[in-house]
Amino acid sequence: MPTISADDLYTVASELGLRIDRFETTRATDADSIGNGNWLIWHDDQILVLRRYHVLHTETDLAYEAAVLRHLTDLGWSVPTPVTGSIRYGERLWAVTRFVPGKPHQEESPEQIEERGALMARLHADLAGLELGQRQDFFRGADLEAMGAFQDWDPGLAALRELSPELADWAALAMLEAKSAVAEGNLLDLPQTIVHGDFGSWNLHFEGDRLGGVIDFDLVHPDSRPWELVQARVNDGPGLIDGYQRAAAELGNPLSEAELAAIAPLQQVFRVNMVMAELWSGPRTGAFNLSMIERQLGLTGTAKP
Numbered sequence: 001m002p003t004i005s006a007d008d009l010y011t012v013a014s015e016l017g018l019r020i021d022r023f024e025t026t027r028a029t030d031a032d033s034i035g036n037g038n039w040l041i042w043h044d045d046q047i048l049v050l051r052r053y054h055v056l057h058t059e060t061d062l063a064y065e066a067a068v069l070r071h072l073t074d075l076g077w078s079v080p081t082p083v084t085g086s087i088r089y090g091e092r093l094w095a096v097t098r099f100v101p102g103k104p105h106q107e108e109s110p111e112q113i114e115e116r117g118a119l120m121a122r123l124h125a126d127l128a129g130l131e132l133g134q135r136q137d138f139f140r141g142a143d144l145e146a147m148g149a150f151q152d153w154d155p156g157l158a159a160l161r162e163l164s165p166e167l168a169d170w171a172a173l174a175m176l177e178a179k180s181a182v183a184e185g186n187l188l189d190l191p192q193t194i195v196h197g198d199f200g201s202w203n204l205h206f207e208g209d210r211l212g213g214v215i216d217f218d219l220v221h222p223d224s225r226p227w228e229l230v231q232a233r234v235n236d237g238p239g240l241i242d243g244y245q246r247a248a249a250e251l252g253n254p255l256s257e258a259e260l261a262a263i264a265p266l267q268q269v270f271r272v273n274m275v276m277a278e279l280w281s282g283p284r285t286g287a288f289n290l291s292m293i294e295r296q297l298g299l300t301g302t303a304k305p
Contacts, residue, residue, distance in 0.1 A: 004031040004052070004090070009039055012094050013050060016084045018043050023050065034284060036218055040099065047099040049080060052092050054218065056137065062086050062093060064135045068127070068194060068220050069097075075126050078213030102205030102212025110239050112201075117243025119211065120199050120232065124225060125251045127194040138221035141231070142187040142269050144179050147276060156279025160288060166304070167293055171275055174302040178272040181265040190224035190262055197221060199232040225255060226262040230270045234263060271300040 006023070013020045020041040030037030030052070037052040053062065062082075069081040080097035087094055105112050139146040148154070153175070161168035182188060196203075197219025205212035219231075225244075234240045241255075241263075248254040274296040282288035 004037070008090065009041075009050060012052075012087070012089050013041060013043075013096070015087050015089065016050075016094065016096055018048075018084070018096060020050075034281065036216075041096070048083060049097045049099050050094065051080075051097055052094050053086075055092065057093055058136060059086060059093065060136045061138075062095065064132060065217055065220055067132055068130065069217060071130050072123075072126060077123075077126070078211075079217065080213075080215055100205050100213035100215050102207040102210075104202050104204060105206060108201050108237065110237075113237035113239040114243030114246075116199070116201060116204060116232070116237075117229075117240040117245075118247035119204065119214075120196070120228065120240075121244045121247035121251060123196060123199070123214070124193055124228070125248075125253065128253075130194055132194065133222075135221040138219075140188065140192070140223050141227045141273055142182045142190075142224075142266065144175065144182060144269065144272065147273065148175070151276050151280040152283075153276055153279060156276070156283060159283050160279060160293070163288060164290060167290065167297070169305045170297050170302065171279070171293065173305050174272050174275065174297055174300045177302050178269045178300065181268050185262055185265045187224075187262055187265060187269070190226060190259060191256075192222045192224055194220060195223045195225070195228040195231075197223075197228070197231065199228060224259065224262065224266075226259050226266050227270075229263060230266045235267055268300050268302075271296045275300075 009023050010020065018041070020043050022042050024040040026038045026040060030039070034055045036054050039050045041048050041050045066082050069079050072079050073081045078100055080100055082095050082097050084096040108116070137150060139150065141147070157168055157171060160171065196214070196217060198216055203216045204214055229240060229244065232240060245254050275293055278289055278293050278296070
């Protein structure tokens with residue numbers, strides 16, 4: 001994949017209607033990544049973010065994300081709302097967004113984990129009335145049939161089998177067990193709302209003890225609240241549920257018993273989704289992360305065949 005040069009960044013900014021004084025790389029890997037890339041740019045003494053989107057994103061897809069971000073901005077949230085339209089450059093979509101100040105907690109305390117749960121509940125409440133329909137090429141995490149078709153599960157599994165038949169057999173079995181868990185738990189019948197999609201500690205910025213804002217709405221789409229908790233790594237911090245339930249109860253919509261019961265099987269589904277993502281990216285980047293696949297399969301709870 002072609003790398004991004006300084007000249008490219010200045011050209012993109014110019015085509016987006018901005019003259020930038022300088023830029024700063026946020027991650028060295030962004031220049032060559034098939035995923036999102038972000039560069040801080042300085043325009044008229046204002047810090048903004050020049051963002052190059054994942055190879056799978058389309059104009060329609062970005063319009064959905066922008067509608068969510070503008071809705072939240074209107075409600076007082078500090079989020080990376082687009083300040084320009086999008087353009088296509090180098091076969092990828094680009095736009096400029098607001099800069100969200102602060103930085104994530106390096107290691108969350110139990111109190112900070114509960115705070116993140118409470119913030120998630122408030123975010124869901126503010127998104128509950130937003131009717132945008134389904135996001136193009138996005139599916140519920142538990143819809144493994146649709147996810148697998150979109151992310152080329154079968155071709156990816158075949159490619160993995162050439163390198164490691166044992167891992168491929170394990171992945172196939174994990175998928176079957178996850179599908180059974182979805183059916184047995186009626187996980188596709190859970191109530192849906194628009195979810196952030198990656199409400200981990202790494203996507204919440206703080207300035208001291210004060211919330212600076214929430215970033216990376218790249219995966220925002222309609223899904224269940226338990227799925228959001230699972231993606232936010234509820235297994236690493238059970239206090240996330242405590243904080244969520246406390247705030248959601250204050251807002252009049254705590255998690256139901258059915259939603260709480262769905263969290264455990266959805267964790268199995270989530271790990272299969274993580275394997276699926278690697279089976280999609282491996283053939284495209286030219287390398288499978290076999291240790292990552294093995295780790296995720298171990299976390300599904302599926303025994304090796």
